[in-house]
Amino acid sequence: MPTPLSVNARSPLLAQADRMGALDREVERLGRQIALGERFTTPSEDPAAANRAAQLLRLDSRLEADQRSLTRAEGRLALAETAVGTASSALLRARELALMAASDTLTPQDRQVIAREVEVLRTQLLDAANARDESGLHLFAGARNGQPAYVQLPDGGIEWQGFDRAAGAEAAGIGRTASPPGPLLFGAGDGSAFAVLGDLAEALAESDQALRQTQMVSVLSGLERATDRLLDGQSRIGAGRARIGDEADRLAEARLQTAEALSAAKGLDMTAAITRLDALKTTLEAAQASFAHIYDGTLFDRIG
Structure with missing residues (x-):
C-alpha cells in the first residue's frame, strides 16, 4: 500500500502535477495547430497575428467582390x-x-x-x-x-x-x-x-x-x-x-x-512545430515516468 503523503499548496507533488498538466495542454494545442496548419487556433494565442489575419481576410473579401463585379461586367x-x-x-x-x-x-x-x-x-x-x-x-x-x-x-x-x-x-x-x-x-x-x-x-x-x-x-x-x-x-x-x-x-x-x-500571418512552420511537438511529448512522458517512480502511484492514490 502506498505510503501516506501530506499534500499542501507548496507540495512538490502538486507542482509536478501542474507541470505535467501544462505540458499536456501545450501538446494538445500544438497538435491542433499542426492539424489546421495554422500558427494559432484562437486569437488569444497570438493577438497581433490574429488582428493582421482579420485585416487581410477583410481585404480579400473586398477583392473577391470586385472580381465578381468584373466578371458580371465582362459577361x-x-x-x-x-x-x-x-x-x-x-x-x-x-x-x-x-x-x-x-x-x-x-x-x-x-x-x-x-x-x-x-x-x-x-x-x-x-x-x-x-x-x-x-x-x-x-x-x-x-x-x-x-x-x-x-x-x-x-x-x-x-x-x-x-x-x-x-x-x-x-x-x-x-x-x-x-x-x-x-x-x-x-x-x-x-x-x-x-x-x-x-x-x-x-x-x-x-x-x-x-x-x-x-x-x-x-x-x-x-x-x-x-x-x-x-x-x-x-x-x-x-x-x-x-x-x-x-x-x-x-x-x-x-x-x-x-x-x-x-499565410505568413497564420501559417505554421510545420517542421519546427512537429519537432517541438515530439520534444514536448518526450518531456511529458519523462515527467510522467518520473512522477510514477518517485511517488509510487498517482496523486489520487495518495490523497484518496
Missing part, C-alpha cells in the same frame, strides 16, 4: 459584342439588298420579296438592340435597363426609351466599361438604323424609277452611317473588355499577394 460586354455583331450583319445584308434593288431589271414582285426580307432584318435589328444580359436587364437601355431599350410605336416607328447614362462596374473601380447606350450604336429618331431600314422599305415600294434611285442613294448613305456607328460601338466594347481584363489581372495579383501575406 455583359461579351453579350453586347455578340448583339452588335448580329446588328452589323443585318445592316450589311440590308446594304446588299439596297444595291440589288437599285437595279433597273427588278420587277415590282422582286422588290416585294426584298421588302419582306428587309422587314425581317428590321426585326432582327430590334431584337439585337433589346438584347438582355443573364439577369434579364437590357444591355443598351443605359441606366433604365429594366425595360427594353427600343419600343415600336403604333405608327410602326421605333423609338429609344432608355436613359443616357450607362451603369458600369463602378463597384470594382472601373469606369467606362458598360455597354454603350442605344443611340451610340443604333441611333435615335430619323437618323436611326431602324429609320433607314424604314426608308429602304418605302423606296422598294416606290414605282417611279427615278425617285426610287434618289431614295436608294439616301438609303445607302444612311446605312453606311449606321454601320459606322456599330463599328465604333464594337471598338468601344472591345476597349472596355480590355480594361476589364487588365483590372482582373491586377485583382488576381492582389489576391495572390493577400493570400501570401495571410
Whole structure:
C-alpha cells in the first residue's frame, strides 16, 4: 500500500502535477495547430497575428467582390459584342439588298420579296438592340435597363426609351466599361438604323424609277452611317473588355499577394512545430515516468 503523503499548496507533488498538466495542454494545442496548419487556433494565442489575419481576410473579401463585379461586367460586354455583331450583319445584308434593288431589271414582285426580307432584318435589328444580359436587364437601355431599350410605336416607328447614362462596374473601380447606350450604336429618331431600314422599305415600294434611285442613294448613305456607328460601338466594347481584363489581372495579383501575406500571418512552420511537438511529448512522458517512480502511484492514490 502506498505510503501516506501530506499534500499542501507548496507540495512538490502538486507542482509536478501542474507541470505535467501544462505540458499536456501545450501538446494538445500544438497538435491542433499542426492539424489546421495554422500558427494559432484562437486569437488569444497570438493577438497581433490574429488582428493582421482579420485585416487581410477583410481585404480579400473586398477583392473577391470586385472580381465578381468584373466578371458580371465582362459577361455583359461579351453579350453586347455578340448583339452588335448580329446588328452589323443585318445592316450589311440590308446594304446588299439596297444595291440589288437599285437595279433597273427588278420587277415590282422582286422588290416585294426584298421588302419582306428587309422587314425581317428590321426585326432582327430590334431584337439585337433589346438584347438582355443573364439577369434579364437590357444591355443598351443605359441606366433604365429594366425595360427594353427600343419600343415600336403604333405608327410602326421605333423609338429609344432608355436613359443616357450607362451603369458600369463602378463597384470594382472601373469606369467606362458598360455597354454603350442605344443611340451610340443604333441611333435615335430619323437618323436611326431602324429609320433607314424604314426608308429602304418605302423606296422598294416606290414605282417611279427615278425617285426610287434618289431614295436608294439616301438609303445607302444612311446605312453606311449606321454601320459606322456599330463599328465604333464594337471598338468601344472591345476597349472596355480590355480594361476589364487588365483590372482582373491586377485583382488576381492582389489576391495572390493577400493570400501570401495571410499565410505568413497564420501559417505554421510545420517542421519546427512537429519537432517541438515530439520534444514536448518526450518531456511529458519523462515527467510522467518520473512522477510514477518517485511517488509510487498517482496523486489520487495518495490523497484518496
